[in-house]
Amino acid sequence: MTYETIDTTPLDPIARPLLDALQIEYATRYREFRTDSAALVSEELARYPADLFAPPEGAFIVIVRDGETIAGGAFKRYDPTTAELKRIWTHAGERRQGLARRVVEELESRASRQGYRRVYLTTGFRQPEAAGLYIRTGYEPLFDRSIAPEIHFRLPFGKDLLEPGSIDSLSDLRQPEPLGQRS
Template structure:
């Protein structure tokens, strides 16, 4: 597990595992959100924790003064693509750009591990997530003018810059 301070703030990145006790409050709140919006949190149990572990995956927490405020993960989708999962900001810390910071770190780490594309889906009842991904340069793989409820999970992609040696 590693921790990297974020420039000019009390924020740090902790590269860890899904089973880290620090992750539990965020994942519990995410499960509650899924239950509230969709009636099920089954997606949180769909993949084994090892899929979010290096070298093919990653799980990180954004900490503020040592406490989790946001987090996210990726897993290998195919040899060139990672799939983002579990992007979440604690409800007491929203509207601060924290999810965008998590995205940036995950994208950077995926690119450094040789991935060239990010794929993700978000639920049709999560307009905040849809807005985040569009603002972060993700291309919708669906008709954005359609009723999201008629689509189901909303897929997005983004091509990553290859890091220079």
């Protein structure tokens, strides 16, 4: 099977399967914790203008196989030295095949070429697969792991791209308190 990685924009129709699936997945996973999860997810997905995910400060990619969008993700500028990963997704029927890892690696590569030294991201507490992926790909949890994940709600992670494994450069990204539902 051949996969094609395409640099694009959230406005491109090729990105629609990714955004539609994220909408459903997030709303479903968090509906018991958010009274109007579908509306909140829609608001979150529309929160950032598409141009934030375009070079020179961002990127948006999809992975296509046989004309079908099966994975993708993006990053935007977090601060002058840090890219923030967003919208990492793999089609439900294509998971556990290394596609999310590939998306993360592709985005890290682009972020590095665009001059970023670090990567930051948050994932939800009801997404243990994502948290596991980030830990396996060298991301440092930037939250107190002794506190129940649902207290944090959003779980922040960081990675030094120039010195993978180094955590010294991530100290300013650490969260002093849990990232609750409405932070």
